Amino acid sequence: xxxxxxxxxxxxxxxxxxxxxxxxxxxxxxxxxxxxxxxxxxxxxxxxxxxxxxxxxxxxxxxxxxxxxxxxxxxxxxxxxxxxxxxxxxxxxxxxxxxxxxxxxxxxxxxxxxxxxxxxxxxxxxxxxxxxxxxxxxxxxxxxxxxxxxxxxxxxxxxxxxxxxxxxxxxxxxxxxxxxxxxxxx
Numbered sequence: 001x002x003x004x005x006x007x008x009x010x011x012x013x014x015x016x017x018x019x020x021x022x023x024x025x026x027x028x029x030x031x032x033x034x035x036x037x038x039x040x041x042x043x044x045x046x047x048x049x050x051x052x053x054x055x056x057x058x059x060x061x062x063x064x065x066x067x068x069x070x071x072x073x074x075x076x077x078x079x080x081x082x083x084x085x086x087x088x089x090x091x092x093x094x095x096x097x098x099x100x101x102x103x104x105x106x107x108x109x110x111x112x113x114x115x116x117x118x119x120x121x122x123x124x125x126x127x128x129x130x131x132x133x134x135x136x137x138x139x140x141x142x143x144x145x146x147x148x149x150x151x152x153x154x155x156x157x158x159x160x161x162x163x164x165x166x167x168x169x170x171x172x173x174x175x176x177x178x179x180x181x182x183x184x185x186x
Contacts, residue, residue, distance in 0.1 A: 071111075078103065102158040106150035113143060 015023060043052055079100060119125045120139040128136040 075100075075104065099158065102154045106147070106154045109150055110143075110147040113146060117143065 019026060043049075046052075082100070082103075114121060117139060120128065120136065121143045123136065123140070125136060128134070
């Protein structure tokens with residue numbers, strides 16, 4: 001079969017050099033393609049497959065022509081309002097150039113949840129309880145709770161980053177006293 005060193009080093013390194021990633025990455029990519037293909041076949045196996053195509057094209061156009069400029073403008077406004085540190089950090093303070101990402105990520109996740117479930121969150125769905133047997137008045141509170149948890153976790157991660165990147169305090173150097181140097185007699 002081969003020497004174990006061939007699999008640990010040589011052959012895997014050769015595969016990485018040709019493919020650019022590990023064999024596990026290739027396996028996961030192939031599995032995701034298979035799953036996407038299966039979902040596409042199931043999705044288009046209906047009465048009107050062109051409606052799915054129209055929906056995808058409409059979603060792409062809506063994203064590129066409306067949502068992308070909207071959240072780019074919102075991001076620029078946040079950077080302007082909250083201030084961007086252009087000068088380097090002062091001596092002894094940690095650099096915080098990526099702080100805006102601690103706002104972007106919870107806003108993005110909360111926005112995706114709102115975009116996905118906005119009819120339920122805004123209470124615009126009729127007969128939801130009749131069809132599912134589930135209450136329809138809990139979605140706004142749960143979305144607000146999830147949003148608050150996302151921002152809270154992001155704030156905790158930012159504080160942990162600030163705490164871990166702060167410089168270590170050095171002990172003050174004391175002046176040599178009598179008997180502490182080499183030239184003193186024992």
